[in-house]
Amino acid sequence: xxxxxxxxxxxxxxxxxLSRLCLMESAGKSxxxxxxxxxxxxxxxxxxxxxxxxxxxxGGDGFVAARYLLNRGYDVDIYMLKDNIRSKEAKINFEILxxxxxxxxxxxxxxxxTLDDINNSEVAKSKDSEYVIIDSLLGTGIKGNLxxxxxxxxxxxxxxxxxxxxxxxxxxxxxLTGEISDLAVVPDYTISFHKIKTGVRDAExxxxxxxxxxxxGIPFEAEYFVNFGDFLRLKxxxxxxxxxxxxxxxxxxxxxxxxxxxxxxxMAAIGAGCDLVYVATPExxxxxxxxxxxxxxxxxxxxxxLSLKHSGEILxxxxxxxxxxxGPGAGIDxxxxxxxxxxxxxxxxxxxxxxxxxxxxxxSLIKNRHxxxxxxxxxxxxxxxxxxxxxxLDIDSYDFNRVDENITQFQKITRQIKGTVIVKxxxxxxxxxxxxxxxxxxxxxxxxxxxxxALAGISASLLAQGLNSFxxxxxxxxxxxxxxxxxxxxxxxxxxxTDLVSYIGxxxxxxxx
Numbered sequence: 118x119x120x121x122x123x124x125x126x127x128x129x130x131x132x133x134x135l136s137r138l139c140l141m142e143s144a145g146k147s148x149x150x151x152x153x154x155x156x157x158x159x160x161x162x163x164x165x166x167x168x169x170x171x172x173x174x175x176g177g178d179g180f181v182a183a184r185y186l187l188n189r190g191y192d193v194d195i196y197m198l199k200d201n202i203r204s205k206e207a208k209i210n211f212e213i214l215x216x217x218x219x220x221x222x223x224x225x226x227x228x229x230x231t232l233d234d235i236n237n238s239e240v241a242k243s244k245d246s247e248y249v250i251i252d253s254l255l256g257t258g259i260k261g262n263l264x265x266x267x268x269x270x271x272x273x274x275x276x277x278x279x280x281x282x283x284x285x286x287x288x289x290x291x292x293l294t295g296e297i298s299d300l301a302v303v304p305d306y307t308i309s310f311h312k313i314k315t316g317v318r319d320a321e322x323x324x325x326x327x328x329x330x331x332x333x334g335i336p337f338e339a340e341y342f343v344n345f346g347d348f349l350r351l352k353x354x355x356x357x358x359x360x361x362x363x364x365x366x367x368x369x370x371x372x373x374x375x376x377x378x379x380x381x382x383x384m385a386a387i388g389a390g391c392d393l394v395y396v397a398t399p400e401x402x403x404x405x406x407x408x409x410x411x412x413x414x415x416x417x418x419x420x421x422x423l424s425l426k427h428s429g430e431i432l433x434x435x436x437x438x439x440x441x442x443x444g445p446g447a448g449i450d451x452x453x454x455x456x457x458x459x460x461x462x463x464x465x466x467x468x469x470x471x472x473x474x475x476x477x478x479x480x481s482l483i484k485n486r487h488x489x490x491x492x493x494x495x496x497x498x499x500x501x502x503x504x505x506x507x508x509x510l511d512i513d514s515y516d517f518n519r520v521d522e523n524i525t526q527f528q529k530i531t532r533q534i535k536g537t538v539i540v541k542x543x544x545x546x547x548x549x550x551x552x553x554x555x556x557x558x559x560x561x562x563x564x565x566x567x568x569x570x571a572l573a574g575i576s577a578s579l580l581a582q583g584l585n586s587f588x589x590x591x592x593x594x595x596x597x598x599x600x601x602x603x604x605x606x607x608x609x610x611x612x613x614x615t616d617l618v619s620y621i622g623x624x625x626x627x628x629x630x
Contacts, residue, residue, distance in 0.1 A: 118312035120292040121349060126311070128346025130339045140333055141174065141206045144310045145181020147331035148251070151308050152182065152282060153189055156249050159280055165192040167240050167279070168251040169270055172199035175284045177207025178310075179253035180214055183224060192223040196238060198254065198270055200228055232269055241273045248279025252302045255288035263289060263299045274302050283307045286314050287325060295320030311335050343547070343556045343595040348628030350588050351579075364391040364581035365438040368574070369431055369460065370445040370472070371402030372453075373421040378446030378472065378570045380406045381614050383413040385574030386442075388621030389596065391581050395438065397431050399423060402446065424452035428459050435460075440467040440581035444474030445570045458482055461489075467580040471573035475501050480533065489536035490580065490590050492573050498540055502530050510542040512555065524553060537586040539576070541569065545594045549587040556591065558598025562605045567614025572597040575621065599624045 127137060156164055166186050170176030176199070183193045195214070202208045214226060229235045240250065252274060254267060263271070271289055274281055281304040286292040289301030295316035305326045307317055310333045317325050366386050370379040379402070383394045395414045396406055403417035416434060418427045435441050441464055447453055454477035461468060461478055467488040470478055475497045483489050493501055495510055510527070512520050527548055531538045537549040545556040576593030580586065600620040604612035 119315050122340075123311065123314065125346040125349050126335060126339050128349065129342060129344040130335060131346070132342070132344040133336065133339055135334070135336070135339070138206045138209060140335065141177050141210065142181055143333035144178045144331070145183075145210070146185050147310065147333055148178055148182040148284060148308055149185030149189070151306075151329050151331055152186065152249055152251065153191075155280060155282065155306060156191075160247055163190045163192075164247045164249060165194065166249045166251060167194045167196060169196045169198065169254050169274065169288075171254045171267070171288075172201055172203045172207075173255070174204040174207055175253040175255070176202065177204050177210045178284055179251055180207060180210035182251065183214065187222040187224055193225075194239070195224070195226045196235075196240070196270070197226065197228050198235075198266055200230070229266070229270070232266060235266060235269050235273060238273070240277055240279070244278060246278035248277065250274055250277055250279045250281045252281065252283040252288050252304060254302070255286075261298050268300055271300050271302050281305050281326075283325070285309055286317050290316060290320065290324065292316045295324070297324070341554055343554050343558075343591045345628050347588070347592050347595060348625070350584060350592065351625075351629065352583060362392065364440070364578060364583070365393045366391045366395070366440050366442065366577050366581040367431075367434050367438040368394065368396045368442045368445065368577070369398075369423065370443070370447045371396070371398030371406065372423065372446060372448040372450075373399060373401040375446030375448060376402040376405035376409075377567060380410045380413065381567045381570040381618060382442060382445045382471070382574035382577070384410055384615075385571040385597075385618050385621055386578035386581075387412055388618055388625075389575040389578035389593075390625060391578035393438075394578075395434055397427070397434055398446075422450050422453055423447050423456050424450075425455045425459065428456055428463075431456075431460060432463055435464045435466055438466060438581065439583075440469070440577050442469045442471060442573055442577035443478075444471040445573060447473040449473055449476055453477060461486075467586060469573050469577040469580065472569065483536065484534040487535045488580075488586055489534075490576055490586050490593075491534075491536065491538045492541065492569065492576065492590075493538070494541045494569070498530075498538070502533065504530060510540050510544075510546060512544050512546065528553065537590045539572070539590050539594055541572070541594075545598070547587070547590045547594065549590075552587060554587075554591045556594040556598060558595050559601050560598075560605050562610040562612055563598070563601045563617075565613060568597065568601060568617055571600070571614055571618055571621070596621060596624050596628075 168179040170179045283304040287302040292314040307325045308329045386394045397416045403415050407415050469490045471492045511523050531548040540546040547554045579589035600617045603620040604616040
């Protein structure tokens, strides 16, 4: 499992009502159980357990495991290399160990602040093999050179004759790639929670030892429901970045009758963090957008509708952006259809197809593109994929078989293409190959016109900022839905798409906290 996916899943458990403190308790208990099995298998008796901890969540798993191991009759020493514990849950579990005073159990906690402290530790001096050493130092791994004291601790762990067990990933190993930039613990066993990290799975066996996967009670739904944890996928902005560094988007849409849709999509894209948003649109639409949305850079195209004669100008603009949104407010026309099919063939930047483009772009032209997002409601979906039956998006149920069958129906259809499809409904279904996610944010008020344009703008904005198509789609529908919820709280069912757009920035701000 990709490390970021695991972090997202952990956070999203909170929104099912399963706290991260509960998960740490479960992880620590599972760790103690696996350590107990390994110790009995190796030594046939309880032995001393030494737990190396750092400042993160894996240290917290070690603190919890210490309690369970003490109850099993083990002597436990904790070697803390960091006393500034960052993880709130780890800090709570360390405080529990501190509260165990007067000490009635065989627990010792050592704060190893200096190299001398590390070098003079019992593990560093002992030649005994009847030890279990738990590596809870770094957990999520590290890139580049290690801090001196951490590096020395890893050397001592590796030199020890005891049985070495790493938690989640050997400290010093990149959890994504399995690469070791400096030095890493070489364990006899690596115990992963929920699913094995990608880097651990791909690394050579001698670098990770025997692999053990421990179930800590994370439900499938935490992986598949989109929620605030997904904001971990958004990159933090470089404080030295300049205008345009955080995404440039081109919107191709609008017609003499429809100027609102591209304007809403553009403002939503800006609200979602895109630096520069260009709109290529026919003359009358351009006039309206310029007068209502001064934040958008509007390119006026000759005539009342988008047509093939505009392809040169649009393709030139597409060369200077990071993503392109095609369709909002474009209308249905033979010339517009020709243009759209040329654009999806020639534009090599990530693309979002929305609204009228879904009715006019040929499936065969985009089927091999991974960097494309489609945003249909059920009728547009059936039309685009040429589905004749009475297919419905019907996943609001506690019935596993019904939900499973419905999702499978959609997967069979969407696997015709390599890109991502958002099927909009009461619950949105996001599909890409064998992957899917479900979004439950939003409300009945979002049937108002323009909310779909806002969704397309947000998703395209995230694409322009560097997220892949699947992550952009998942986070896009969630942001759009939460913004709709906040608009409803303020104005009830009378809120407009413009009201929804005004909340996008605050939703993202809350998500990045």
